[in-house]
Amino acid sequence: MGCVRKRFLSSMPYWYYEKKELKDTPSFHDGIDFETESRYRKEGARFIIDTGTKMDLGYNTMATGVVYFHRFYMYHSFKTFPRYVTACCCLFLAGKVEETPKKCKDIIKIASELLSKNKFQTFGDDPKEEVMTLERILLQTIKFDLQIEHPYSFLLKYAKCLKGDKAKLEKMLQMAWTFVNDSLCTTLSLQWEPEVIAVALMYLAGKLSKFEVVDWAGRQPNHLRWWDMFVEGVTMDLLEDICHQVLDLYSQPQQPNSPDSPPMSLTSSTKRELKSVPIVAQPIARLSPVKPIQPIVTGAKLKTDLKSQTDGPGLPPTSVDVVPSQYSYPPGVTSYTNSSFSAQPFPQNVPLQSTSNSSSYPPSYPPSYPPAQANSQYLPPSKSHHPQPQQPPSSQFYPASQSSFSSSYQPQ
Amino acid sequence: MPFNSDEPKPSFQPSNKVKVMSKPMPPPSRGGSYMGQPRSGGTSGMEGSMSVNSIMTTKEKQKYIEDYNFQYCDEASKYEKIAKIGQGTFGEVFKAKDRKTQKKIVAMKKVLMDNEKEGFPITALREIKILQLLKHENVVNLLEICRTKATLSNRYKTTFYLVFDFCEHDLAGLLSNINVKFSLGEIKKVMQQLLNGLYYIHSNKILHRDMKAANVLITKTGILKLADFGLARPFSFSKNSAPNRYTNRVVTLWYRPPELLLGDRNYGPPVDLWGAGCIMAEMWTRSPIMQGNTEQQQLTLISQLCGSITPEVWPGVDSLELYTKMELPRDQKRKVKERLKPYVKDPFACDLLDKLLVLDPSKRADSDSALNHDFFWTDPMPCDLSKMLAQHTQSMFEYLAPPRRPGHMRPHHQQAAVINPTAARATTSSVESGYQDRVF
Ligand SMILES: Nc1ncnc2c1ncn2[C@@H]1O[C@H](COP(=O)(O)OP(=O)(O)OP(=O)(O)O)[C@@H](O)[C@H]1O
Ligand SMILES: [Mg+2]
Numbered sequence: 001m002g003c004v005r006k007r008f009l010s011s012m013p014y015w016y017y018e019k020k021e022l023k024d025t026p027s028f029h030d031g032i033d034f035e036t037e038s039r040y041r042k043e044g045a046r047f048i049i050d051t052g053t054k055m056d057l058g059y060n061t062m063a064t065g066v067v068y069f070h071r072f073y074m075y076h077s078f079k080t081f082p083r084y085v086t087a088c089c090c091l092f093l094a095g096k097v098e099e100t101p102k103k104c105k106d107i108i109k110i111a112s113e114l115l116s117k118n119k120f121q122t123f124g125d126d127p128k129e130e131v132m133t134l135e136r137i138l139l140q141t142i143k144f145d146l147q148i149e150h151p152y153s154f155l156l157k158y159a160k161c162l163k164g165d166k167a168k169l170e171k172m173l174q175m176a177w178t179f180v181n182d183s184l185c186t187t188l189s190l191q192w193e194p195e196v197i198a199v200a201l202m203y204l205a206g207k208l209s210k211f212e213v214v215d216w217a218g219r220q221p222n223h224l225r226w227w228d229m230f231v232e233g234v235t236m237d238l239l240e241d242i243c244h245q246v247l248d249l250y251s252q253p254q255q256p257n258s259p260d261s262p263p264m265s266l267t268s269s270t271k272r273e274l275k276s277v278p279i280v281a282q283p284i285a286r287l288s289p290v291k292p293i294q295p296i297v298t299g300a301k302l303k304t305d306l307k308s309q310t311d312g313p314g315l316p317p318t319s320v321d322v323v324p325s326q327y328s329y330p331p332g333v334t335s336y337t338n339s340s341f342s343a344q345p346f347p348q349n350v351p352l353q354s355t356s357n358s359s360s361y362p363p364s365y366p367p368s369y370p371p372a373q374a375n376s377q378y379l380p381p382s383k384s385h386h387p388q389p390q391q392p393p394s395s396q397f398y399p400a401s402q403s404s405f406s407s408s409y410q411p412q
Numbered sequence: 413m414p415f416n417s418d419e420p421k422p423s424f425q426p427s428n429k430v431k432v433m434s435k436p437m438p439p440p441s442r443g444g445s446y447m448g449q450p451r452s453g454g455t456s457g458m459e460g461s462m463s464v465n466s467i468m469t470t471k472e473k474q475k476y477i478e479d480y481n482f483q484y485c486d487e488a489s490k491y492e493k494i495a496k497i498g499q500g501t502f503g504e505v506f507k508a509k510d511r512k513t514q515k516k517i518v519a520m521k522k523v524l525m526d527n528e529k530e531g532f533p534i535t536a537l538r539e540i541k542i543l544q545l546l547k548h549e550n551v552v553n554l555l556e557i558c559r560t561k562a563t564l565s566n567r568y569k570t571t572f573y574l575v576f577d578f579c580e581h582d583l584a585g586l587l588s589n590i591n592v593k594f595s596l597g598e599i600k601k602v603m604q605q606l607l608n609g610l611y612y613i614h615s616n617k618i619l620h621r622d623m624k625a626a627n628v629l630i631t632k633t634g635i636l637k638l639a640d641f642g643l644a645r646p647f648s649f650s651k652n653s654a655p656n657r658y659t660n661r662v663v664t665l666w667y668r669p670p671e672l673l674l675g676d677r678n679y680g681p682p683v684d685l686w687g688a689g690c691i692m693a694e695m696w697t698r699s700p701i702m703q704g705n706t707e708q709q710q711l712t713l714i715s716q717l718c719g720s721i722t723p724e725v726w727p728g729v730d731s732l733e734l735y736t737k738m739e740l741p742r743d744q745k746r747k748v749k750e751r752l753k754p755y756v757k758d759p760f761a762c763d764l765l766d767k768l769l770v771l772d773p774s775k776r777a778d779s780d781s782a783l784n785h786d787f788f789w790t791d792p793m794p795c796d797l798s799k800m801l802a803q804h805t806q807s808m809f810e811y812l813a814p815p816r817r818p819g820h821m822r823p824h825h826q827q828a829a830v831i832n833p834t835a836a837r838a839t840t841s842s843v844e845s846g847y848q849d850r851v852f
Binding site: 103124179 | 531
């Protein structure tokens, strides 16, 4: 299961952990139980996203900040460093690293607006100095390993290869994008490379939006699944595990002692359905062998014929019958899928303010906290499509620390 | 440092990551979250158990920081400072020795944080990101980043150092020492390595933007390393999209190409090749060939050497921001070969210089074509520098050298005194340091 990990990057700090390592953290040793730590991580991540969104920061900046945050707490306890100060600090540093710098005092100002008085007190008498001091600690903790890759770019890359109805593909991509946004609140970035997370959440989005991938550009005879082209040794077990870590976000059980951890906004019956529905309807064994690395074929070389929607050999049956037809999950998907894609901002189509009467996450902000608007900066800007160089430099120009993982997916 | 915040955001992705297909898919146009939104109320519950007073006091935290062993960031005290070898806007540079092995020699560049209102300087972050990306024989090697321990005496403010493999000389130091004589083959070796380094960094979509002799290091074995990525940045070609708007306030004036002087903000790798041309000429002239005091004067000097700047020789130059604002000498003939010939006897060298010092950046030689020039493939072939360097047992750095006397190209510019931060820096520093750094 761990075969796709970057174990061989020995010169770099190793930022991927086993699940049991994630339960053996400084916070845990400091008397904070796993559930509470998970909640702190989620709240910190969410706070980074909310603050970043309010400041018009891009999705890469926010995601980088969140990854710093998760890494930081693999070395320090939530008791030593209160999460909202750390969150601000991570966003502050990520802003500079991603060339979208924001003034420290402006970040703190937003934080003071978003947080309750009680929580903002953790910033102390001199909030700016608190963040500055923490920045030096953060930099040392993350070993100046500043450049972080996120699943977003891989979603785009993968989507470009998938064939099928364009509108459906876009919807699927959109859904996957949102899952990646939400996955920041989990510790997935501490477990798997962005490539793997992108594959898993695109797979999940495909299931939920009923976009069946039957053909893709660059397909080789030994490719059973589209992602065989991009990642090796990803089993269905692994995919299911990753998807469930994200889905669990929407189904946090109400903890009586923890009003900070809200229940999900779905009805409990939907929840039960969700939990019982296997995402994977296919035995794993057929898919697990490691495929030889295949070249990624560029669009110019693509066959243009669209394969029929029938399942090819080795492909699982479509999941449509496994998923209940009244499947109303994630919230708002129905209205969202019916909506015109390019018209309204996403949240206007999605009832994020749940119609159910259960509370939703995170509840800990003061009442004044506005409902998040899908800020356009949180979305992929079209200018992220840098024209590629005519001739990509040969792979020898990429230092091992940066490229060895991805270069193994490059054309030979 | 003149790195404007109005610069566009570079996407600092190694450019080979996402393959753009011939017909790019539109990116998802919407986003957001499927998670519920914050509900009014509730700041109670668990929050109480993690209330403010259960968090460390400042004292406790200071102690924690002092005692914490950052396993990924070693203490600077593992190195023993030997000598100061450089001083820049960004910080001091020291030569130092590994205490444990007593062997490994490094250069430590201090990250100046004193007057930083915004924490760790973004310029230093850029330099670190770029140095982490670039690993090549002809690029200075960043070994690690070290810290000083946060203690009461430094008000718990850690200082950071970038630690590099030590290089015994910089090219400015070597050129200012008349006892250092380069043969034609050795000059070829220097230029070949310099262009190799540029080819590599440009292939990685990085612009150096501060080419000059002091930023070119040479080890005692004769390996050249491009250094000082304090002004470097990633670049992209803007083909269909909006043009880039990089700052044009880069590159030390004497090495600054005409497009920057005319306010171009959508420049690219050719800016570094202009600098390479200036450095190449300097291999013979031994001092910078065009030492302007002002941007206007620098443009005049360039016109006197490379000919008048006109839309005829440089289509589109008239659309550059400062084209009409600057006074551009007219009816100047191009005299690159003619004026450099007295110094640069070799005709192939003159020809390559003529192709590097081209006004129009789109016609200027790139590193690849320069490397293919006959200069590098005719006798005498590029030859090893280590023998020549072995005759010199002292490190030669610009910082330690007496100020270079700009005498050689005298006839071509009128100004008497060279007023330039670089020269001024060298003057004062050699006086105050007063020592010569012995290496071997
Ligand atoms: N690795 C090294 N080995 C030997 N000397 C070095 C090394 N790195 C730097 N130096 C010396 O220190 C001088 C200054 O270093 P560098 O150019 O990196 O910083 P700087 O000029 O202060 O930076 P900036 O231009 O960003 O202000 C160089 O000109 C060189 O003489
Ligand atoms: Mg320098």
